Amino acid sequence: MIQEIAQKAKAASIKMASLSTDIKNQALNNIGQALKANASAIIEANEKDLAQAEKDNLNQALLKRLKFGQAKLDDVVDGIDQLVKLNDPVGQTLSCTELDNNLELYKVTCPIGVLGIIFESRPDALVQISTLGLKSSNAVLLKGGSEAANTNRILTDIINEASVKSGIPENWINLLETREDVKDMLSLDEYIDLIIPRGSNEFVKYIMDNTRVAVLGHADGICHVYIDNEANMDKALRIAHDSKCQYAAVCNAMETLLVNSDIAADFLPKIKEQYDKSNVELRGDQQTQKIIDVAATTDQDWKTEYNDLILSIKIVNNIEEAIEHINTFGSHHTDAIVTENKDKAKQFIGLIDSGDVFWNASTRFSDGFRYGLGAEVGISTNKIHARGPVGLEGLIIYKWLLLGEGQTVSDFSGNNGKKLQSNMLDKKCPI
Amino acid sequence: MIQEIAQKAKAASIKMASLSTDIKNQALNNIGQALKANASAIIEANEKDLAQAEKDNLNQALLKRLKFGQAKLDDVVDGIDQLVKLNDPVGQTLSCTELDNNLELYKVTCPIGVLGIIFESRPDALVQISTLGLKSSNAVLLKGGSEAANTNRILTDIINEASVKSGIPENWINLLETREDVKDMLSLDEYIDLIIPRGSNEFVKYIMDNTRVAVLGHADGICHVYIDNEANMDKALRIAHDSKCQYAAVCNAMETLLVNSDIAADFLPKIKEQYDKSNVELRGDQQTQKIIDVAATTDQDWKTEYNDLILSIKIVNNIEEAIEHINTFGSHHTDAIVTENKDKAKQFIGLIDSGDVFWNASTRFSDGFRYGLGAEVGISTNKIHARGPVGLEGLIIYKWLLLGEGQTVSDFSGNNGKKLQSNMLDKKCPI
Numbered sequence: 001m002i003q004e005i006a007q008k009a010k011a012a013s014i015k016m017a018s019l020s021t022d023i024k025n026q027a028l029n030n031i032g033q034a035l036k037a038n039a040s041a042i043i044e045a046n047e048k049d050l051a052q053a054e055k056d057n058l059n060q061a062l063l064k065r066l067k068f069g070q071a072k073l074d075d076v077v078d079g080i081d082q083l084v085k086l087n088d089p090v091g092q093t094l095s096c097t098e099l100d101n102n103l104e105l106y107k108v109t110c111p112i113g114v115l116g117i118i119f120e121s122r123p124d125a126l127v128q129i130s131t132l133g134l135k136s137s138n139a140v141l142l143k144g145g146s147e148a149a150n151t152n153r154i155l156t157d158i159i160n161e162a163s164v165k166s167g168i169p170e171n172w173i174n175l176l177e178t179r180e181d182v183k184d185m186l187s188l189d190e191y192i193d194l195i196i197p198r199g200s201n202e203f204v205k206y207i208m209d210n211t212r213v214a215v216l217g218h219a220d221g222i223c224h225v226y227i228d229n230e231a232n233m234d235k236a237l238r239i240a241h242d243s244k245c246q247y248a249a250v251c252n253a254m255e256t257l258l259v260n261s262d263i264a265a266d267f268l269p270k271i272k273e274q275y276d277k278s279n280v281e282l283r284g285d286q287q288t289q290k291i292i293d294v295a296a297t298t299d300q301d302w303k304t305e306y307n308d309l310i311l312s313i314k315i316v317n318n319i320e321e322a323i324e325h326i327n328t329f330g331s332h333h334t335d336a337i338v339t340e341n342k343d344k345a346k347q348f349i350g351l352i353d354s355g356d357v358f359w360n361a362s363t364r365f366s367d368g369f370r371y372g373l374g375a376e377v378g379i380s381t382n383k384i385h386a387r388g389p390v391g392l393e394g395l396i397i398y399k400w401l402l403l404g405e406g407q408t409v410s411d412f413s414g415n416n417g418k419k420l421q422s423n424m425l426d427k428k429c430p431i
Numbered sequence: 432m433i434q435e436i437a438q439k440a441k442a443a444s445i446k447m448a449s450l451s452t453d454i455k456n457q458a459l460n461n462i463g464q465a466l467k468a469n470a471s472a473i474i475e476a477n478e479k480d481l482a483q484a485e486k487d488n489l490n491q492a493l494l495k496r497l498k499f500g501q502a503k504l505d506d507v508v509d510g511i512d513q514l515v516k517l518n519d520p521v522g523q524t525l526s527c528t529e530l531d532n533n534l535e536l537y538k539v540t541c542p543i544g545v546l547g548i549i550f551e552s553r554p555d556a557l558v559q560i561s562t563l564g565l566k567s568s569n570a571v572l573l574k575g576g577s578e579a580a581n582t583n584r585i586l587t588d589i590i591n592e593a594s595v596k597s598g599i600p601e602n603w604i605n606l607l608e609t610r611e612d613v614k615d616m617l618s619l620d621e622y623i624d625l626i627i628p629r630g631s632n633e634f635v636k637y638i639m640d641n642t643r644v645a646v647l648g649h650a651d652g653i654c655h656v657y658i659d660n661e662a663n664m665d666k667a668l669r670i671a672h673d674s675k676c677q678y679a680a681v682c683n684a685m686e687t688l689l690v691n692s693d694i695a696a697d698f699l700p701k702i703k704e705q706y707d708k709s710n711v712e713l714r715g716d717q718q719t720q721k722i723i724d725v726a727a728t729t730d731q732d733w734k735t736e737y738n739d740l741i742l743s744i745k746i747v748n749n750i751e752e753a754i755e756h757i758n759t760f761g762s763h764h765t766d767a768i769v770t771e772n773k774d775k776a777k778q779f780i781g782l783i784d785s786g787d788v789f790w791n792a793s794t795r796f797s798d799g800f801r802y803g804l805g806a807e808v809g810i811s812t813n814k815i816h817a818r819g820p821v822g823l824e825g826l827i828i829y830k831w832l833l834l835g836e837g838q839t840v841s842d843f844s845g846n847n848g849k850k851l852q853s854n855m856l857d858k859k860c861p862i
Contacts, residue, residue, distance in 0.1 A: 014784055099803070105802055214645070247840075351446070355831060356833070359832070366833075371528065382645070383624040383625065384624070384645050387828055397818055399780075399785070402792045406666030406769075412801075420803075
């Protein structure tokens with residue numbers, strides 16, 4: 001059953017690769033209008049989900065994410081309008097090389113194919129992800145959180161109908177509903193080209209361990225801030241507080257604060273006062289405990305993503321120790337240094353092996369929307385393809401197109417063969 | 432043991448990320464000189480390998496690849512000279528976005544980290560791959576074919592010594608020697624960031640199925656040429672012959688020829704005459720057998736990479752059937768259309784789901800050297816990161832660097848918060 005869905009999605013994805021920008025943008029506009037036109041039915045479906053979630057005693061944070069009222073609907077339609085305005089990421093010529101007279105090699109962007117995306121119980125994510133897929137000419141298999149089942153169904157139906165009417169191939173968008181479906185999906189490497197899992201760390205790890213399909217995402221978000229001895233105290237306090245407290249439940253919040261020993265006695269009491277006001281539970285290594293009254297850390301703390309108002313603190317003797325700690329215990333997500341010394345900032349940025357490395361800025365900026373990428377499909381700690389917040393660009397790849405007039409390799413072989421050139425031309429692919 | 436090697440390579444790779452272009456180029460020059468200075472010792476080691484290979488009755492093609500005399504040594508040193516001249520792929524600013532006054536986001540290229548590369552018994556490949564790794568600031572674990580053991584050892588020692596003397600961190604280059612080592616390597620996803628396997632299809636499939644590390648490569652090279660009814664007969668004959676016969680033992684040689692039914696009666700007897708002269712064994716579907724005297728194909732033929740002078744031929748009624756066949760039975764490697772009709776070429780290029788799609792050119796052009804990429808580390812049929820022939824560009828990724836002056840997300844939140852901008856600037860990362 002899932003195999004059949006994936007197979008049809010693959011067939012649709014092949015056709016989608018050739019869609020014109022106009023047809024895709026028209027489809028996006030029609031999706032936006034259809035969502036607005038069906039607002040009351042969508043909100044009604046969402047209220048069913050909310051009622052069930054309340055009956056199931058879901059916590060307030062989850063209920064807030066699950067709620068999809070007129071305000072969120074307006075937001076996603078605004079997002080679609082923004083997406084229409086973005087350049088088509090498909091069909092862009094990345095390079096042109098003249099190999100011989102009338103033998104031209106073009107590197108041209110194209111869609112990846114079929115994306116399998118698993119996301120939390122946030123109906124707005126379904127709209128964002130599917131429209132990013134459409135703009136980048138990818139077919140999508142979507143598995144949203146089961147708490148949003150009614151909302152997800154009506155949204156998928158509306159998006160499907162509006163887009164297919166506009167000329168997008170049937171079966172390009174598909175909703176999966178059960179954990180079993182996800183499990184089945186993992187074995188379909190013949191049809192699915194990329195899986196993007198969002199959700200709990202355990203779940204992402206499970207996906208990564210159980211599929212041959214390429215996976216884009218992150219299991220952990222163990223982010224650090226290092227306060228250097230040459231830090232500006234005001235900046236240090238602001239960034240250390242914001243990185244932990246602005247929103248603690250997310251992957252780009254700081255979990256470990258590293259403090260240079262030279263300034264620890266000055267800095268730690270001041271930041272503790274701020275953390276105490278924000279009800280942050282502090283844990284520190286032995287050096288830290290000599291300066292402020294905090295619980296002791298264990299080795300496990302350095303490897304833990306609390307996702308909560310808890311912070312581990314470690315005193316380091318120099319920037320090298322900070323870098324070593326981060327590269328050893330971090331999750332290669334987002335790490336920041338606070339210093340006024342440009343050379344140290346350069347050293348930190350060069351040696352920290354993370355997707356996002358910041359100088360004098362809060363880790364909380366690590367986000368596709370703040371980066372100006374439009375909506376993001378996720379944050380990647382992969383070392384290949386796409387790293388950090390992933391927007392449209394992460395959903396495309398390229399083809400090599402060679403346009404000739406009958407050339408053979410024999411013409412260019414042997415002692416009397418012609419020589420191939422490699423003249424870079426500033427030229428767009430003509431077909 | 433391999434774990435320790437990989438761990439040290441990881442540590443080296445972190446330092447390599449910050450190497451200056453000058454140091455890397457100086458190291459490359461020194462490697463070239465050291466290889467020339469040690470020519471006689473290298474050739475002596477290679478002669479040991481050749482003698483053993485002859486004793487073991489290896490075939491002539493393998494012996495030819497294994498031989499590493501003065502000519503091949505000169506070639507690899509030339510290759511190193513070319514590599515020195517190429518731009519440093521690391522530290523390139525891909526984009527700059529101003530998010531606020533003095534809050535600038537840079538996307539800057541950086542190395543992937545530790546590459547595990549497994550390759551055939553060709554000592555020149557060891558030099559090419561390791562120097563590509565150095566130029567892109569990646570540490571490498573190398574496993575060459577065991578037939579080249581003596582040559583590989585001396586080459587690795589020379590490259591290691593010359594590069595470390597020039598300032599490249601110790602342990603950046605490491606030679607693995609046994610299949611056991613490779614097996615161990617597959618579980619070291621903590622230290623190894625990318626595996627590039629070259630070699631037999633079975634071996635590449637084994638690697639892909641047995642590691643969590645990202646793998647770049649191709650298992651099969653089932654390439655097609657489609658001769659359209661609007662093909663120029665001369666081009667069709669030249670391309671069909673070259674794609675099969677110019678060098679049949681390689682992944683970019685054609686395995687299946689698709690012929691439009693309208694021109695089959697004219698084209699097939701002519702191309703058969705040429706194939707007969709080149710001793711190509713032909714197999715055809717029922718339609719083909721009505722026109723020329725060939726053995727019958729089975730379904731297995733369409734899925735087979737012969738790597739030999741064998742060709743399967745199928746007659747199709749139109750371009751759509753050709754595309755359908757290629758997307759179903761191909762390996763997404765290299766496929767060509769011969770036609771004078773530009774619209775059909777566009778249709779083919781848009782709908783063929785392969786890394787390399789050619790119009791009126793031989794499939795044998797699909798090669799990093801011919802593409803002007805310099806040496807290639809392999810050909811990828813992946814749908815993410817790098818596709819087709821992979822040169823230096825496939826060995827890099829990027830980091831997001833955010834340079835601020837103490838900004839927090841709180842400053843930009845809530846109803847009275849400032850608005851983040853996303854002004855694209857044409858500016859290089861200043862640190």
